[in-house]
Amino acid sequence: MAKGIFIVLDGLDGSGKSTIAKMLHDYIYSKEGYNALLTSEPTDGKYGREIRKMLAEEKNPKENAGKMLELFVNDRREHLRDTIIPFLKGKNKGKNAVICDRYYYSTIAFQSTQGIDANKIIGKNRDFLKPDIAFIMDITPEIALDRIEHRKKEKFEQLEFMKELRENFLRMKEMIDDNIKIIDASKSNREVFEQIKEEIDKIL
Ligand code: TYD
Numbered sequence: 001m002a003k004g005i006f007i008v009l010d011g012l013d014g015s016g017k018s019t020i021a022k023m024l025h026d027y028i029y030s031k032e033g034y035n036a037l038l039t040s041e042p043t044d045g046k047y048g049r050e051i052r053k054m055l056a057e058e059k060n061p062k063e064n065a066g067k068m069l070e071l072f073v074n075d076r077r078e079h080l081r082d083t084i085i086p087f088l089k090g091k092n093k094g095k096n097a098v099i100c101d102r103y104y105y106s107t108i109a110f111q112s113t114q115g116i117d118a119n120k121i122i123g124k125n126r127d128f129l130k131p132d133i134a135f136i137m138d139i140t141p142e143i144a145l146d147r148i149e150h151r152k153k154e155k156f157e158q159l160e161f162m163k164e165l166r167e168n169f170l171r172m173k174e175m176i177d178d179n180i181k182i183i184d185a186s187k188s189n190r191e192v193f194e195q196i197k198e199e200i201d202k203i204l
Helices: 017-029 048-059 065-088 103-111 119-127 141-147 157-171 189-203
Strands: 004-011 035-040 096-101 133-138 180-184
Touching: 004 017, 004 065, 004 103, 017 035, 017 048, 017 096, 017 133, 035 065, 048 065, 065 096, 065 103, 065 119, 103 119, 103 157, 133 157, 133 189, 141 157, 180 189
Parallel strands: 004 096, 004 133, 035 096, 133 180
Antiparallel strands: none
16 A cells, blocks of 8 residues: 655744645645645644634633643544545555645644643644654744734734743654654745755655
């Protein structure tokens, strides 16, 4: 059975990861013989919709940590079963790539910043598919907030919370034994993408 390539982009809101994820998708899709799918979490499924409602309506970032942890894990289980794994296993000689905008690194970083023990979160995500490579887009919370200034702030988009969150993202390599690359996301999209492309070319 073809294995496929599973790539994750993660990091703070405002780190530019969604733009980079699109560029990466287009890059892989344009390569001879490759098929690529761009997807994201939270999804538009039943758990994802419940999450988005909470993100838009709630003001206190530390509130409802346990409930959110459960929702994100349930959402991920569905996402893997219905979307990610079927695409990776599709017929194309293993040249199927999924680019996922956020994954369990977000759960580890965000929900531990909300106050849940990181090892408990890791335990709940233990059986999920390990990405072949994950990029954590690193940026200061000040720059990130500046970039999202024009839109309404969601639950987690507050300076103090984001400072703690960034530290947790930067500690990710110590918390979990995955192939993680920390990327300086304060540079231009082109420069950030070049760094990522270099790593991707090694595994394609
Ligand atoms: P996202 O869709 O990236 O936000 P936006 O639509 O504003 O670009 O993610 C929604 C929020 O959910 C974001 O603040 C990160 C958070 N989140 C978690 O707290 N845990 C998780 O497991 C995931 C996937 C996201």
